[in-house]
Amino acid sequence: MRVLIPSALHAYTGSAQVEANGDTVGAVLTDLERQFPGIRFRMVDEQQRLRRHIRIFHAGEMIFDLDTALRPDRELCIVQALSGG
């Protein structure tokens, strides 16, 4: 699955688009962590909550639940919330 990475996390991935595997949002984030150590904790806190200013979109929907199932033919888009004013 193609995953779009926000600029704040390019230091981990080196690019704005990467490939990752997983049937759920949580599984994709785990695969991202395997490829790019440290990246998951910048997006998900230790209580497994998406951080306040991270947004994830898939198939036109904004996702908050890491157990949400994904459609393999669609990309996962991780963005920084427009919370800077």
Next chain:
Amino acid sequence: MVAPRPPREHLALLVATRKGAWIYHTDSARQSWRVDGPHFLGHIINHMVLDPRDGRTLLASASTGHLGPTLFRSTDLGKSWQEAATPPAFGPSRNDLPARAVSCTFWLTPGPSSEPGVWYAGTSPQGLFRSADGGQTWAPFSMINDDPQFRHWFGTYQDGTPDGPMLHSIIVDPRDPRHLYFAMSGGGIHESRDGGDTFTPLVDGMDIVDGFDSGEISFHDPHCVRLCPSNPDRLYQQNHCGIYRLDRPGRRWTRIGRNMPADIGDVGFPVVIHPRDDRTVWVFPMDGTDVWPRTSPQGQPAVYATRDGGETWQRLDNGLPAGQAWWTVKRQAMCADSEASVGLYFGTTSGELWHSRDEGAHWSCVARHLPEIYAVETACVA
């Protein structure tokens, strides 16, 4: 065969700001400065500290407005940085208490020379963490993070600073690594003599805001606590409500700030102690009247020094702006070196870095136009 010359130590200032970190290198003359930075431009760097045990390893606590907190580590003075494999993070819910998440690592303290590789970290919200491998992996430390009594003393988010409730001023007794102190804004000062198995409050004699019960630990707001390098039985404290001294084994703080000029008061963030004289201390007062402006009093910044353990205080403002300077200095943003004539350094909320080569008698500006400065540490670089 000629033996290689040992590396010569030199002095550096580690400046952590709201928008990145800078390193200012100098030598013992402290006449000129070479800037290295920014590091982590755009990151919130709450604290950057050099490991005094090797003179090479830097730790920097980082977060951004969007991303979660982490720690970076460098073994080549910032030429390259590696992220901690396991940054400070709370565990799952215990004792039926709400689970918490670290917002930022606010304070870093290297362990004693007898424990190479050991570091302590204080977080927001209040948490205590320890690393035994030079800052690469971190784990919750002691009983306080999930203790119902401490959770009560932590108070609510609203009880903390405008940037959140903080655990800071982690101190390791250089004579005994099992003797520890830490402080919280809010939540008082606490001491352990058993390596963190238990901590007990150490707040006797400390004032709190008028009208509240000083017996309630969560109301106590120590801003900065320091142990005398030359006398580990003496501590000084800058509190939300006064400047204090404590001589151990005593347990009652003495409010030495009552000897400050009345029109200046004894509110502030930092306190700095002379490296070889336990009677000499410097503070940076701020305006704590009515709505708490947290600026220099009357817009006239000054360091105040005592040379007699707090009996008398002298104003030191030669070289500082004479007026219309409405900044202050945060709790980690003032420090001293250990040269024969002690150098003092502070960074301001307006992004200026100031220094004195003569223990505060004269001040000059090292840098302007930096972001808001959160922390300034001296480093003796190997």
